[in-house]
Amino acid sequence: MVDEIYPFDRVVNFIEYYKKKKIKYYDFGFGNPKEAPHKKVLEACTRAIMENKNKGYPTAIGEIYVRKKISSWMKKRFNIDINPLTQISVTNGAKGGILRFSLTILKPGDYVLIPTPSYPIITTAAIKAHAKIYFMPLKEENQFLPDYDAVPKTIIKKTKILWINFPNNPTGAEVSKKYLAKLVHFCQENKIILAADEVYIDLYSKQKPHSVLEISDDNVVSFFSLTKSHSMADYRIGWVAGDKNLIQKFQREESWMESGVPSFIQHALVEALKHDDYVKKLRREYIKRNMTLSTALSSIGLQKPAYRGCFYIWQKVPKGQTGEEFYNKLLNLNIISIPGEWLTETINGKNAGKNYIRFAMVSSLKKTIEAAKLIKENRKMLLEN
Numbered sequence: 001m002v003d004e005i006y007p008f009d010r011v012v013n014f015i016e017y018y019k020k021k022k023i024k025y026y027d028f029g030f031g032n033p034k035e036a037p038h039k040k041v042l043e044a045c046t047r048a049i050m051e052n053k054n055k056g057y058p059t060a061i062g063e064i065y066v067r068k069k070i071s072s073w074m075k076k077r078f079n080i081d082i083n084p085l086t087q088i089s090v091t092n093g094a095k096g097g098i099l100r101f102s103l104t105i106l107k108p109g110d111y112v113l114i115p116t117p118s119y120p121i122i123t124t125a126a127i128k129a130h131a132k133i134y135f136m137p138l139k140e141e142n143q144f145l146p147d148y149d150a151v152p153k154t155i156i157k158k159t160k161i162l163w164i165n166f167p168n169n170p171t172g173a174e175v176s177k178k179y180l181a182k183l184v185h186f187c188q189e190n191k192i193i194l195a196a197d198e199v200y201i202d203l204y205s206k207q208k209p210h211s212v213l214e215i216s217d218d219n220v221v222s223f224f225s226l227t228k229s230h231s232m233a234d235y236r237i238g239w240v241a242g243d244k245n246l247i248q249k250f251q252r253e254e255s256w257m258e259s260g261v262p263s264f265i266q267h268a269l270v271e272a273l274k275h276d277d278y279v280k281k282l283r284r285e286y287i288k289r290n291m292t293l294s295t296a297l298s299s300i301g302l303q304k305p306a307y308r309g310c311f312y313i314w315q316k317v318p319k320g321q322t323g324e325e326f327y328n329k330l331l332n333l334n335i336i337s338i339p340g341e342w343l344t345e346t347i348n349g350k351n352a353g354k355n356y357i358r359f360a361m362v363s364s365l366k367k368t369i370e371a372a373k374l375i376k377e378n379r380k381m382l383l384e385n
């Protein structure tokens with residue numbers, strides 16, 4: 001997988017082409033938010049640059065007042081007590097955090113259980129750590145939930161980390177607290193680290209999701225990010241929280257591998273966490289876009305997605321077509337998506353994402369309405385094999 005072109009780079013090339021040729025396009029490819037962060041976040045960041053001109057290096061694991069703010073946000077959001085000194089480490093987005101956490105924890109030959117499709121860094125990180133990967137395909141018949149009970153016992157015995165991601169990219173799957181409790185119990189019983197990627201925890205469509213850390217912080221860690229919920233992709237900021245032994249180990253390694261997130265960005269995080277109103281508005285906007293596009297797709301006869309969804313639509317393509325074929329048809333309309341296959345591993349010749357495409361809700365509502373209209377107008381072309 002790591003020898004191939006990164007899936008999102010492929011669609012970025014299209015966007016550059018469209019821009020150069022001044023062609024109108026509809027971008028639902030790379031989940032790259034287009035909104036500006038809250039005005040107060042911009043102000044806090046600018047102010048911090050001006051007031052700390054001679055600052056020097058930031059703290060590799062995050063300034064203490066920043067970790068305290070994160071801890072109080074987690075108390076408010078999840079009603080949990082997370083020690084800011086020993087249980088939180090600030091990271092340059094979830095991507096960097098996941099990579100370095102994997103490199104810190106995994107030893108060559110350890111097994112890692114990874115759902116597929118999934119965000120690619122989890123797999124890349126395991127490969128870089130020379131770990132062995134056991135993929136858990138996300139299938140419609142299992143409500144797109146990883147079937148960890150089906151993993152052979154011999155693999156379970158050698159497993160170091162099990163990864164989950166809810167609300168899920170790309171399937172949109174959301175789970176109950178009961179589901180998480182069962183999973184935590186399974187991991188603790190088998191001495192497996194449960195690593196949750198919870199970067200979409202506030203971009204949900206139904207009920208407010210629970211964090212795994214509400215169940216336990218024993219051998220459990222969770223990754224958070226402001227990229228999507230606060231439209232701060234460019235800031236590269238997030239954090240990992242959880243089990244104090246694992247986090248302290250990670251904190252020690254961080255100084256060897258990183259020099260920390262710039263302190264003015266850390267100021268921006270503190271400000272962003274004060275604005276739940278911003279997140280709520282953004283969530284509603286994404287749901288509106290999602291409804292608009294998924295209604296159009298269903299109206300031309302495609303199967304309704306299993307989850308209502310917020311940031312993504314995981315759409316089954318027409319019978320007789322692959323995701324890649326449908327993706328190419330949409331490109332004829334200058335609509336960019338991502339074929340499911342690009343995000344999914346092929347196991348024993350089978351690819352669970354082959355008949356799907358992913359739409360990321362990163363085009364404005366106006367453009368989403370236009371794209372929905374184009375899809376309806378081109379029903380025949382899109383459906384014919």
Ligand SMILES: Cc1ncc(COP(=O)(O)O)c(C=O)c1O
Nearest residue numbers: 093094095119169199225227238
């Ligand atoms: C599931 C998932 N995890 C992590 C990330 C990366 O987040 P960040 O921008 O914080 O590195 C993404 C980005 O799309 C994602 O979808």
